[in-house]
Amino acid sequence: xxxxxxxxxxxxxxxxxxxxxxxxxxxxxxxxxxxxxxxxxxxxxxxxxxxxxxxxxxxxxxxxxxxxxxxxxxxxxxxxxxxxxxxxxxxxxxxxxxxxxxxxxxxxxxxxxxx
Amino acid sequence: xxxxxxxxxxxxxxxxxxxxxxxxxxxxxxxxxxxxxxxxxxxxxxxxxxxxxxxxxxxxxxxxxxxxxxxxxxxxxxxxxxxxxxxxxxxxxxxxxxxxxxxxxxxxxxxxxxx
Numbered sequence: 001x002x003x004x005x006x007x008x009x010x011x012x013x014x015x016x017x018x019x020x021x022x023x024x025x026x027x028x029x030x031x032x033x034x035x036x037x038x039x040x041x042x043x044x045x046x047x048x049x050x051x052x053x054x055x056x057x058x059x060x061x062x063x064x065x066x067x068x069x070x071x072x073x074x075x076x077x078x079x080x081x082x083x084x085x086x087x088x089x090x091x092x093x094x095x096x097x098x099x100x101x102x103x104x105x106x107x108x109x110x111x112x113x114x115x
Numbered sequence: 116x117x118x119x120x121x122x123x124x125x126x127x128x129x130x131x132x133x134x135x136x137x138x139x140x141x142x143x144x145x146x147x148x149x150x151x152x153x154x155x156x157x158x159x160x161x162x163x164x165x166x167x168x169x170x171x172x173x174x175x176x177x178x179x180x181x182x183x184x185x186x187x188x189x190x191x192x193x194x195x196x197x198x199x200x201x202x203x204x205x206x207x208x209x210x211x212x213x214x215x216x217x218x219x220x221x222x223x224x225x226x227x228x229x230x
Contacts, residue, residue, distance in 0.1 A: 006158075033217055042204065042222040043159075058217070090158055101147050101166045101208070104218055106158035 002027045006091050006107035012115045013078065013085060021076045021110045023091035031096060032074040033104065036060060037088040046089075049074055078112060086113050117142045121205050121221035128195055128228050136190040136224045138179075138205035146207040148172075148181055148188040149218065153202045162190075162203070195228045202226070 004025045013019045025032065031050045035043040045058030049068040063082025068074055074093075078085045089110045096102030122137040140146065147166045151159040163172030168183035177192045188205060205221040 004158075040222060042220040043218075045217050048217055092159075096208075103149055103161045103164055106151075106160070108158045109156075 004091055004093055004105055004107035006089075006110050008110060009108070011110055011112045013112060014115045016080045018077055018079050019112070021078070021089055021091075021112070023074045023076065023107060024072055025074075025091075025093045025105075026072060027093055027095070027105060028071070029093035029095050029105070030071070031094045032068070033092045033094075034058075034064075034066065034074070034076045035090045035092065037090055037109075043090065046076065088112075117146070117207060117209050117219050119205050119207055119219055119221040121203075121224050124202075124223075124225040126224060126226045128226070130197055130228055130230050131194045132228075134190070134192040134195045134199075134226070136203055136205075136226070138188045138190065138221060140186050140188065140205075140207050142186075142207055142209055144210035145183070146209050148179070149206045149208070150177070150179055150188070150190050151204040151206060151220075153204065153223070155201075159204060195226070197228045197230050200226055200228045 007022045033048045034046040037043050044060050046064050047066040049055035055068050065077045091107045092104040094102050094104045118141045120139050149164045150162040152162045153159045163174045165172040165181035171180045179188050179190045202223045202225045204223045206218040
């Protein structure tokens with residue numbers, strides 16, 4: 001079955017450490033997204049990519065970085081510059097490159113905590 | 116700008132009760148509208164969608180009608196079950212997808228159904 005796989009499910013970060021969250025999709029979707037979810041705040045967009053080798057900052061990109069070297073993969077790095085990284089991170093993809101009618105498909109998320 | 120406002124939760128109902136979760140939006144033109152559901156510890160799943168005015172989206176007994184005149188997309192279900200306990204998110208995609216192609220989410224409404 002096609003879908004989005006996020007790993008790991010749980011991740012712990014030490015002070016000053018960079019950590020990378022994996023997101024892989026086999027839906028042949030062009031566009032991929034990273035969201036951060038905090039309790040009571042809904043989802044906020046961190047980065048997005050509409051095509052391989054191109055990505056754009058979302059609303060809360062500071063302290064995060066991404067790459068899009070392959071269509072299937074869109075890893076997110078939480079850098080030491082992100083002072084409050086504890087959250088639930090969700091990756092999504094869509095076949096819609098901007099038409100707006102297609103839904104986004106989500107992975108099961110990665111919960112990141114500070115050690 | 117574009118925004119989505121949902122009724123605040125938590126909402127607690129008894130099994131077989133009628134459910135309404137209100138959602139209103141602000142957007143220019145004709146956005147596409149979505150309801151997503153998130154079960155504990157999981158990502159978001161598309162519940163239903165509507166892409167033009169007066170469209171009714173439906174799935175698993177849930178319904179929502181795209182009302183342009185009231186800029187609303189309220190979620191309803193005639194008889195809830197314990198298994199419907201989850202967080203529900205209303206979202207919109209701007210007409211034409213917007214510059215980012217991402218979704219704009221409400222803050223979510225937590226539903227608890229008691230047996």
